Amino acid sequence: MTSSSALDAGRTAAAERRWAEAYELLARVDATDGLASSDLELLATVALLRGEPPASIAALSRAYEAHLAGEDTAGAARSAGWLALNLIELGDFTRSVTWAARAMRVANAMAEPGALAGFVRLAPAVAQLGSGEPGEARRRFEEVLTIAERHGDGELAAVTRLGLGKTLIEMGAIAEGFGCFDGAMTAVAAGDVAPVPAGVISCAVISDAIMAFDLDRATAWTGVLDRWCRDQPEMITFSGQRHALQAGLHLIRGAWGEASTAAELALSRFRAGDYRAVYGAPYQLAELGRLRGAFHSAEESYRRAGESGWEPQPGLSLLHLAVGRTQRAQEEIRRSAAGADPFTRRFLLPAVVEIEVAAGDVEAARRAVDELRAAGRSTPTPMLAATVAAEEARMLLVAGDPSAALAAARDATGAWQALGAPYERARSRVTAGRALLELGDREAAHVEFRGAREVFAALGADPALAELADLMGDRPAGVLTARELEVLRLVSTGLTNRAIGARLSLSEKTVARHLSNIFGKLGLSTRAAATAYAYENGLV
CATH class of the missing domain: 1.25.40.10 (Tetratricopeptide repeat domain)
Structure with a gap:
């Protein structure tokens, strides 16, 4: 296949959302003959959707330079603006600021920038949202939305409504924020938004709907995301997050078998390159493990979720409670709730009540119930x-x-x-x-x-x-307590009583007593037999 025909085939594959083929063809042409600026932008999009963020950033950076060299200022501003946004997603805030400034400089030099005048303001608005000044972020998003609507740019309006909605929620205007989300998802469902912003919008609003206890919206929007992902099975980015969000809904609906499958799929897609599932995939596996009593594996999954930089709460505190570490559960959920923004705090309140009840602090539980009830009155x-x-x-x-x-x-x-x-x-x-x-x-x-x-x-x-x-x-005589199940699982990993005690904050003597109870209930006499029992019965 000649470079020209390979390029045409790559463009066609991208248009038909056959992302694997598109990436292979476009990357091949780029390696041999190089790509023009617009095709470098396309390669950047395809690489991102295939779970290759560094390749995407590199291609988009080159597209910016190529646009400038060709005196295509609109293309340069567009490439720089997307670089600024994508780098925020990747946590590279320093480079994002640099690219946002370039985008603004190029757009400001244009006689008629049109909707680009709003687009280049988007990354600074998103950065402002994360700076703890939602009032200023709201002003910036509203400016961008005005420009988008004036120029009839539906995609820019949809992305801006996501940011504005998040800002309003942070300011306590939850109903108004979700009204913005409704508008953004209407555009996504209608197919009016390109793949990358469509995925960003969908995953973000579903996650917030779950945190807002809005099961109707979460279910409807997950349906949109699921259909969108099914239409492009070669897409990696967003696919893991999609499965993680589905797992959470399956847990609520009592479809725990489906939740297990979805959580495992989320983890596999994360390993395949969906960096966005770095938190949701292990967290949902942990939730399922906690509810089923697989406490050791659940704790490991919560730990992996925590490595993303997001606290695995309230699940980890509820796990501490389940295995008898009540004081630790109380300390952690109190710390998390005290340091959370109001929207996240509201999501944590049910766990606060449960843990304070178990710890015997009735007044703390009552205050949490009152706070939760007030939230129910404002956004029922x-x-x-x-x-x-x-x-x-x-x-x-x-x-x-x-x-x-x-x-x-x-x-x-x-x-x-x-x-x-x-x-x-x-x-x-x-x-x-x-x-x-x-x-x-x-x-x-x-x-x-x-x-x-x-x-x-x-x-x-x-x-x-x-x-x-x-x-x-x-x-029944053979039924183990939650603590005994946890001890049995740790025994099956080869840990000594002392090591188990250190892991569970128990004395070595207490661990030995639990092990004696396990042997008696199960009719076993050795650690090897207990390990075999754990594996045979699917406890590890």
Whole structure:
């Protein structure tokens, strides 16, 4: 194939979103004959979508130089503007500032820059958003949006609405922020946005919808992202994040098998080059492991998620709680909530309530419930209403008001059922059962417990099952506690009792006692037998 025909084939492949073929052909032509400025821009886009950010940055830098050499100032401003935005995505803020300044300088020298006058202001606005001055960021995004609308640039308007929406949310105007997201996603769904900004917008707004307890938007927007990714199966960037977001929704919906598959796919796509999944892929694997009782592997996955620079919260604190490290859970969730912006803090509040309840600080739990309830009044969603009722029930139970706790738990049970969230519904039934026990109605309590047990067993929620067995007083002899499961998993890795104690903040004597209980319950006598049991039963 000649260079000319290879170039034409590469352009066609890119137009048809056959990204692997497009990247191979365009890179080949570039290596042998070099590419013109517009084709270098195309190569930059294709490389980014194939999970090759350094190659993308290099191609876009060369496109900028080629545009300048050809006196194409519009092309130069465009290339510099995208470089500034892409470098922010990659965390290279110093180089982003440099390229943003170049973009502004080139555009300002143009007699009629048109929508480019807004586009080159976009990266500085995004940088301003991360600087802790949302008021100034809002002003800048509104300026860009005005320019985009004046010149009929729908793509620029969509990207700007993402930034403006995030700014409004940071300022506490959550409903208005999501209104901006609606506009951005309408453009994405209509196919009016190019691949890179479409992926950025979709993944960002879905993540925020989940944090806002807005299950309807998260589900609808994930459907758009899923269809978009399916239409271009050779795309790597955004594909891992797509699977991670799907895993989170599957967990809520009780489709834990699908969640496991999605989380593994997210991790594989991250390894293939989707750098954007660096947090979501391991975090969702950790969440599934925590809920199923695979505590050791969950902790490792939370650690990997934390290496991204984002705190793996609230999952890590809830894991500490599950394995009995209550004080550590309390310290970490308090620190995270205190240092979070208001929007993130609201997302952490349900875990704050659960952990404070377990730690016995009823007043701290009450304050968190009040804060969560206030959020529900300002931006109500069905999932947030269910969450408020569930956490209020937990708090009221330990506060000594079982009647009110029972009413709240039943409200939560109905709300979770309407949302199609079986695990959370079962947890609320357990709270209702606890309240009924406090009220002396043991028979009604066990009806709630049995209903919850069926759900936990179907999902494979071993920690919840073990807790429920204790409540019902019928724990089978062979059922291990959550702590015993954790000790067994660590034994299976070859750790000594001392090393296990150091890992779990337990004394060596306590570890030995747990191991003795494990041997007795399982009818085993050696560490090797315990290791074999763990592997045979899928515990590691």
